Every structure is written in C-alpha cells, then in structure tokens.
Amino acid sequence: xxxxxxxxxxxxxxxxxxxxCQATGIEVNVDEGGKQAKDxxxxxxxxxxxx
Numbered sequence: 001x002x003x004x005x006x007x008x009x010x011x012x013x014x015x016x017x018x019x020x021c022q023a024t025g026i027e028v029n030v031d032e033g034g035k036q037a038k039d040x041x042x043x044x045x046x047x048x049x050x051x
Contacts, residue, residue, distance in 0.1 A: 014049040023047050 006021040015023040027046040030037045037043050 010045075010048060012051050013047075014051050015047065016051075021047070 002015075002020075002022040002024060003026065006023075006026065007019060008016050008021040009019060010016055013021075015021050025047070028043050029046055031042045031044055
C-alpha cells in the first residue's frame, strides 16, 4: 500500500509515478543533522532511490 497524497516531482526516483510518491513510507531528515529545520529548504528526503 502506498502513501496517499504525497506529492513528488523527482521523476528519476524509483517511487515516483505521475507526480505522486508510491513508497509505503517516507524518511525526511534535517540537513546537517538535528531535529529542527527553518524551512523546507533545510530538509532532505532519504526515501529517494534512483530508477
């Protein structure tokens, strides 16, 4: 079962399909570690796997 309503524009990701994430879970971390980000530009998706 994939996550619903998780938008993605990384077309070369294994889980990307029609601008939606088809992974069963996602992992997002803060750049440079820690537990708080100032905005979305300071985060990164670790679910990404290249096709």
